[in-house]
Amino acid sequence: MDPARVTVTVGSTVLSATLGAGAAARDFLALLPLRLTLADFHGIEKVADLPAALSTEGEPAGTAAEIGDIALYAPWGNLAIFYRPFPRSAGLVRLGAFDGDIAALEGHSEPFDVIIERAG
Numbered sequence: 001m002d003p004a005r006v007t008v009t010v011g012s013t014v015l016s017a018t019l020g021a022g023a024a025a026r027d028f029l030a031l032l033p034l035r036l037t038l039a040d041f042h043g044i045e046k047v048a049d050l051p052a053a054l055s056t057e058g059e060p061a062g063t064a065a066e067i068g069d070i071a072l073y074a075p076w077g078n079l080a081i082f083y084r085p086f087p088r089s090a091g092l093v094r095l096g097a098f099d100g101d102i103a104a105l106e107g108h109s110e111p112f113d114v115i116i117e118r119a120g
Contacts, residue, residue: 003096004029005119010112013104016119017070019096024072027054028079028095033117036079038105044084046105048114053077054093062090068098081105 006029008015019025028050036048045065056074065071065086073080074091083106086092105114 006032006096007117007119008098008105009115009117010104015102015104016099017096018099019070020094022059022093022095023055023057024059024074024093025095027052028072029118033115035113035115037111037113038081038108039111040109041080044082044086046081046083046108047073048079050077050079056093059093062088063092063094064088065092065094066097068102070095070097 003021004019006017006019008017019029031050031052034051038046038048041047054072065082067083067085069082071080071082072093072095074093083102
């Protein structure tokens with residue numbers, strides 16, 4: 001699978017992102033479109049439960065996260081969107097990353113809804 005483009009809609013703001021070609025990213029793409037409620041986690045990332053498990057077959061055992069990364073935290077099965085860098089963590093699987101600024105995601109202290117869907 002080639003990398004896939006998706007959009008993440010936060011209120012009236014539409015952000016673009018690109019997913020990778022790994023097993024977890026393929027499974028995530030198959031779940032779209034999704035409406036998720038993101039909540040802040042330790043001032044580093046926004047997290048949400050996913051409706052189904054994603055395969056981690058062939059994925060690295062862990063990775064570090066950069067600002068704008070979209071990841072699966074496999075031990076909990078949740079989606080994580082990083083707005084601060086995070087050191088390498090076992091069980092963290094990178095799904096993709098935003099293509100630009102993610103300020104629309106950062107400014108929420110309370111849980112908020114997003115819609116994630118395939119682009120165009």
